[in-house]
Amino acid sequence: MKHLFIVLDGIDGNGKTTQALLLQKYLEKKGIKVFHTSEPTEGQHGKMIDDLLRQKLAGRIKKEKWIELFTQDSKEHQRKIQDNLNSEITVICDRYIYSTLTYQLEEKDWQSYISGFIKPDIIFILDVPIKIAIERIKQKYNKTREKKSYFEKQGVLTKVRKQFLKLPTFLDHNIKIIDSNRSEKEIFKDIKKEIDLLMNSSES
DSSP: OOOOEEEEEOSTTSOHHHHHHHHHHHHHHTTOOEEEEESSOSSHHHHHHHHHHTSGGGGGSOHHHHHHHHHHHHHHHHHHHHHHHHTTOEEEEESOHHHHHHHHOOGGGHHHHHTTSOOOSEEEEEEOOHHHHHHHHHHHHHHHOOOOOTTOSHHHHHHHHHHHHHHHHHOOSOEEEEEOSSOHHHHHHHHHHHHHHHHHHHHO
16 A cells, blocks of 8 residues: 655644544554654754744744745755655655745745655645634634744734635645535545545555
């Protein structure tokens, strides 16, 4: 059975982490080795990003600096992803370079930017209305008591959601837009269907 590089992405509050964990469990039950990872990573630049995102001065950081940090973190992450793929381990990544494209870059720069990164076998963009996303984000922080991220604002998320929905038009990648304004079970059913089709086609 072919090992895959699978990405789940989209705006904050869309449920991608939950779906990534469900997918990991599903594949492992099939006897497939899985490496579940995410961006920003736990590496040097990933931790720096996470810290900066929760500071009051985050809004003063220039876009160029954000792009630099996210790019460095993703570049470092590439080695870990490739090592697992080389070991025939399926990689599930919770957020990937598509977030850098939609949050930080103009459409005209998308194609050149992604050329330096590993191309996933499939990308799921979980799409959810902004009102629902904001409510989910509030619920999350009520539980964790963490500080809200700088980009978790209605205005930012509204703009970025539109950008995520443009990705299939601008990129020649296997991108699937998934309606995540449904139950976890219904969302996962659609994701599982696409993964099964991909695995079956690789075996034929």
